[in-house]
Amino acid sequence: MAKLKSWFGYGAAVLVLAVMFLAPFVLFSRIGRMVRQLGLRPHPKFSGGQVVRVLDRGGYQVAIAAPAGPVGPLEWGPRFIQVSWSPVAALPDTVDERLDLDGRGRPQVRLRFQVPRDPRQPLTGQVEVLDPRSRPRREACMMPCKAG
Amino acid sequence: MTPSPFASVPLLSEALTLGFASGSACLASCGVLLLPWLTGMRRGWRGTCGLLGIFLGGRLAGYLVFGLGVGLAGRVADLKGPAGLLVGGVSSLAVAGLLGVQAWRGLKRRDVGCPVARGRVLERRYGLGGLALLGLLTGLNLCGPFVAAALRAAQAGGPVQAMAFFAVFLLGTAIWMLPLVLAGAWRRWEPLALVARLTQAILALYYAYFGTVLLLARCHHGR
């Protein structure tokens, strides 16, 4: 019995060493693939939600996502709708958009902002609520609005 | 024409379904508070079942009072507005106070020799009452499922029906709470009870902050 335990003990030590020295060559990639296969996705309140509509503006596109934000029993914070403009290089110096966020044919908000050419410059803009039934929000878009 | 005894069955089955469907959210929000409390009291299986019953009793009391109110009023005030912020803020601060005192008593008692009998008296006086109060306060947590139940109960046709709706709704959510009885399995392991008390202390701070923010939002809303 003592001999068997000893075999197991040394075997475990060899296994640990094998895991360690094989890790960079075999294990990391396999485990990474397993993690990918789990099908995890970032919570929409962090990633901005799924894009439900894309508006073509000629040179650039405007992607509107589904409403996202806290829904759980102890989740708190504002719900939001993420709007993305791309590609940045094709944007005019000033963007002035009236957006139909819910797809019912009437614009709910008007967004105006200057496009900073340096990505490290903060993005500031103005949000005007057009639909009186929409609850006014200080931040109606994903960039931090420091004015309006 | 005598009303059929089965007239309220569709309403009650709706309540049960809503409660069961919402139970995971209730478990998540109540479990945060209940699990450390039950673990800290170290009562074993039967004792923990009894404690859970006391908690659910407190919750039922809160639901019935609320059901009576919405049934009489026939409508539900804007629960996400100032009223909701006030109720949420006050109940969160009260929960924070409860947790804080429960944690303090549990940790302090360790320093005082081994007054087992005295400890039990304290626990009996405060722990059980505190648990019922905790149930009442968590019952006033204005989460999505509760708001949905309140809206439906307001349309139930009267205070009795609304109270019945809430009672059955509670039953649906209570099924999800049963796994919390497992907290009684580790009665003999003192470190676990210590961890539970320390957890309550940290949660007390969290709920104190949460309640304060809600009340500040209420004050800001009122301007």
Added chain:
Amino acid sequence: MADNRPLSPLRSWPRAGLLALPIALWGLVMMGPALSGRDGTAKLTAFLAEAFMAVLFLLMLRTGQTHRWRKVFFITLGFLFPVGFIIELVRLRGSMSIPVEHLIAGDTPFCFMVIPMTVIPAALNRVLIFPGSILPTASNPRAVATMVSLWLVATLVLGKAWCAYGCFFGGLEEGFASIRRRPVLKRLNPVFRYGPWAVLVTIVLLSAASYAPTYCQWLCPFKAVTEFPEITNGQTLLQAVIFASLFLGLVVILPLLSKKRTQCAFFCPFGAFQSLFARISPFRIRIERSACKDCGACSRACPTLALDAGRVLQGAPRDACMRCGACVDACATGAARWHLQGTRAPSERARLLFLYAGWGFACLFGGTIIASSLASLIHLFR
């Protein structure tokens, strides 16, 4: 027959050099990616870092002491990591704070501390409650898949010893704990040993209920020296105050006064989480009762209060033991010793086998962090 002799400090250089050779070769392998690149600075710092690790390992074998040399690596890692991290943040964003657009773009590096909080939401809804990316990207190489792989390997290889050979935060408090010769605070309330478990339970429950990484949002002391959300309102200001206070209290002041790793012993939830896997590793510390004089040197040396008089009597430290080797180094009679579970291996053999695995991981992870941080520092001053 068990080896009761004290670890002999008279080890020959040739023997130590021969036994250190595998680690030196491993260091060369770790340098490979840097050597194959074009950045001369990266090549130099990779060489310096792996040479540093190899020399420390050699000294461990030569002197028979583990903790003394491990500490040098660990403190170096603890101080260089935030330096390199902050330099990179400032280079990429212009500040240490995270703008909200970076959060939403999934550019936040995934930290291993988040792992316990993500388990329940991931298991129930396949949702990651963290503003990061699942797979590595150009702007975020520290993605979920990468860090989870590292963590899993570390857990299989080290178990709880991650806290002494892997964690790039622990070196800070170990450094502050090493400053004074004698502690000012000699008695710490043992109740607080359960603090890490309480924090772990709290953050797991709250994260499951709120679908947000509660520890990162409210309780991480190391946000003070890495990155934190931009201060734009009262809440973010309060968060910053909490981070700074916890860092000053638990990582600087208490370790300085008590000479213990108080953040690890009393607060860190990841340490508690890793304690769950403490038994995976077959490498343990044991107290041989027949040789023990109950002098208490091992308990005084233990940085995380895993050993006290009661545990010495039982012959083994708590699951909080991080295999740092401080107790073994402090024991004058050789009663505190390394042990390979199930075997009667001599202490030195068990230690050597453990160090190959533990130091191998340290070279892979900590060594490369030291190299990249040094490179960032050199680039900064050029």
